Amino acid sequence: MPSIPDDILPPTLPPFNIPMALSRINNNSQLLRKLLFMFVESYGATVPTLRSHLLEGRREDAIRLAHSLKGTAGILDAVELAAAASAVEQLLKEGKSAEAEFAIGALELALAPALGAAGSLGRVPTEATNPSPSGAVDLRERAAALTDLRNKIASNNVRARKLYAQLRGNLLGLGMDEDIALLGNRLDALDFAEALSLLDELLRKIDDRQGDVTDELLRKIDDRQGDENLGGESAG
Numbered sequence: 001m002p003s004i005p006d007d008i009l010p011p012t013l014p015p016f017n018i019p020m021a022l023s024r025i026n027n028n029s030q031l032l033r034k035l036l037f038m039f040v041e042s043y044g045a046t047v048p049t050l051r052s053h054l055l056e057g058r059r060e061d062a063i064r065l066a067h068s069l070k071g072t073a074g075i076l077d078a079v080e081l082a083a084a085a086s087a088v089e090q091l092l093k094e095g096k097s098a099e100a101e102f103a104i105g106a107l108e109l110a111l112a113p114a115l116g117a118a119g120s121l122g123r124v125p126t127e128a129t130n131p132s133p134s135g136a137v138d139l140r141e142r143a144a145a146l147t148d149l150r151n152k153i154a155s156n157n158v159r160a161r162k163l164y165a166q167l168r169g170n171l172l173g174l175g176m177d178e179d180i181a182l183l184g185n186r187l188d189a190l191d192f193a194e195a196l197s198l199l200d201e202l203l204r205k206i207d208d209r210q211g212d213v214t215d216e217l218l219r220k221i222d223d224r225q226g227d228e229n230l231g232g233e234s235a236g
Helices: 018-024 029-043 046-055 059-075 078-094 097-119 139-156 159-171 177-188 190-235
Strands: none
Touching: 029 059, 029 097, 029 177, 046 059, 046 097, 059 078, 059 097, 059 190, 078 097, 078 159, 139 159, 139 190, 159 177, 177 190
């Protein structure tokens, strides 16, 4: 099946309900197209990953993945898929591993046509994000900006994506680039639950580093003052 041109979003794309999905994201067809591509990228390996988690005893990771798929399928209005993911999540929460394995089989059947439909749209080019010209932003300011971002994510506000894009350039270079990229990935997929968890962890890391950065700045100030004093004595 040939890829649909980049500027076209079909009026119907079973099992997704395109009109309903558009209504959830302010009728932004470009965003919906990107979300459908992200759906393939994020959930293409869901079934084998779930089974691997169960074999390795990683039940919480399996629950998190099923919950994430349920939320994304709900946003994209893939009703049967969302229900199948919800069933897996609930059985895992109840510790019913055997029943969950059976439900994962049902999830696989519901997921396959969704992946095929979303994949038919072709690849969406990644948006470039330019770093902010004011690159040297204090960690405390970054944390304050991220708190604003957190409020939007917690309320499932799609504007969180735009705010993240504005902040991203100033967040890179903190030694947490992988966390930043993963946060962006979850926001692109409108997976607000996982994005909120990632952001809370990021805020904790920034808070831990604030003291380290302050100590480093004080050391630099002391070194600079020492150099200036030596320069003054030499001049005398």
